[in-house]
Amino acid sequence: MTEALTRDKLVEQFHSAFGKSGGALHHFYAPGRVNLIGEYTDFNGGLVLPCGIERGIHLLVRFKSAPHNSGNRKPEQTAEFASANLPERASINLAEPLVRNGKQWTNYPLGVFKEFINLDCPLQSMQLYYHGDVPDGAGLSSSAAIEVVTAFALNTLYSMQLPTTELALLSQRAENNFIGVQCGIMDQFAVAMATADHAIALNCYTHDYEQVPLESGDYRLLISNTGQRRELAGGEYNVRVEECNRAVELLKPATGASQLADITPQALRDNIHLLTDPLIRKRATHVIEEHNRVILATGMLKNNDLAGFGRLMIDSHQSLRDNFNVSSTPLDTMVELTLQAEGVLGSRMTGAGFGGCTVTLIHKDAIDDLIDKVTPVYTSKTKLTPEFYATRAAAGVREIIA
Numbered sequence: 001m002t003e004a005l006t007r008d009k010l011v012e013q014f015h016s017a018f019g020k021s022g023g024a025l026h027h028f029y030a031p032g033r034v035n036l037i038g039e040y041t042d043f044n045g046g047l048v049l050p051c052g053i054e055r056g057i058h059l060l061v062r063f064k065s066a067p068h069n070s071g072n073r074k075p076e077q078t079a080e081f082a083s084a085n086l087p088e089r090a091s092i093n094l095a096e097p098l099v100r101n102g103k104q105w106t107n108y109p110l111g112v113f114k115e116f117i118n119l120d121c122p123l124q125s126m127q128l129y130y131h132g133d134v135p136d137g138a139g140l141s142s143s144a145a146i147e148v149v150t151a152f153a154l155n156t157l158y159s160m161q162l163p164t165t166e167l168a169l170l171s172q173r174a175e176n177n178f179i180g181v182q183c184g185i186m187d188q189f190a191v192a193m194a195t196a197d198h199a200i201a202l203n204c205y206t207h208d209y210e211q212v213p214l215e216s217g218d219y220r221l222l223i224s225n226t227g228q229r230r231e232l233a234g235g236e237y238n239v240r241v242e243e244c245n246r247a248v249e250l251l252k253p254a255t256g257a258s259q260l261a262d263i264t265p266q267a268l269r270d271n272i273h274l275l276t277d278p279l280i281r282k283r284a285t286h287v288i289e290e291h292n293r294v295i296l297a298t299g300m301l302k303n304n305d306l307a308g309f310g311r312l313m314i315d316s317h318q319s320l321r322d323n324f325n326v327s328s329t330p331l332d333t334m335v336e337l338t339l340q341a342e343g344v345l346g347s348r349m350t351g352a353g354f355g356g357c358t359v360t361l362i363h364k365d366a367i368d369d370l371i372d373k374v375t376p377v378y379t380s381k382t383k384l385t386p387e388f389y390a391t392r393a394a395a396g397v398r399e400i401i402a
Helices: 007-018 107-118 142-157 164-179 186-193 233-255 265-270 278-302 306-322 329-339 364-382
Strands: 025-035 050-063 078-083 090-093 126-132 198-203 209-213 219-225 344-350 357-363 387-391 398-400
Touching (some): 007 025, 007 050, 007 078, 025 142, 025 186, 025 357, 050 142, 050 186, 050 219, 090 107, 107 142, 107 164, 126 142, 142 164, 142 186, 142 398, 164 186, 186 198, 198 278, 209 278, 219 329, 219 364, 233 265, 265 278, 278 306, 306 329, 306 344, 306 357, 329 344, 329 364, 364 387
Parallel strands (some): 078 126
Antiparallel strands (some): 025 050, 025 398, 050 198, 078 090, 198 209, 219 357, 219 387, 344 357
């Protein structure tokens, strides 16, 4: 199921969940995202290069009919949430303080609702139905897609007139403050601002960005889900933040830099003696060179140098594996097998690592052959069953008019 999922099927599912009575249905869609290059540069003041993918989250919304009131009784003000993918449902009284409900998926849209309440949005009773095909736990930003599509829907339906960039920031605040995950801006920004056949060169510190043409021609992005969930990324992520901060402390007296991304590869080479701890040296080397790889990759895409871009992808994975130590045996195995296949220009892990997905730049005519050959060997080596999703760079959040 992709964005091409028929509206009739979605409407049928909505009616099954909430019944047929009520107002008009409004249809919204947000893609997942994949980061093409630029990993662990975000919290170091650096650049990332994500794009939208052709998998995402559909949202159907309907205002509930106004209930019959007697005397001075106020009308009900509730939000009802249901999903085609997960069994948990929720009916939330919007007139009461919103609180997180365990680990249920409904916390993601609920956090967005709280942000709109903070903006004095005049929320009414409504029903929201989500249907997605972004695999959970694969590092393709299914949670960010839920947040952004919810924010876009509320912004549209209540005529709040917030710019799309602000919806990305609002969605990030929802995840930081309501969910309690201190994520950066990349996921929500990519979902919100993605453009078809483009990647986004985004500075995660300043939020400056550039739409970079991704004229892939006969080449496609092949996302390979290793089947290994990213169970260890959270704690290790915090450790990497601490290690990078230590590197900045050691390099700042000589470079004046307050973030690793402010340091050029040459400046690192000139001052590498200041990093006496081999581990800190490796962490700084990855971030500084990875930031530079995004700069180089952006230029290569502008010149339609896909082969050069592919080589940078390979370099990125090797650094993530050897310098930043965030890869895993399944990720390394998938990249190794993929690079042996015909028609492949480059491949790397994508996301926080410790499982999740790889992304590969491959000729469209070689995709089926790669899947047929890689799957049995990969499964034999890892005892995991992979999934593959071919995609082009896709457009960001939007309303779909019937």
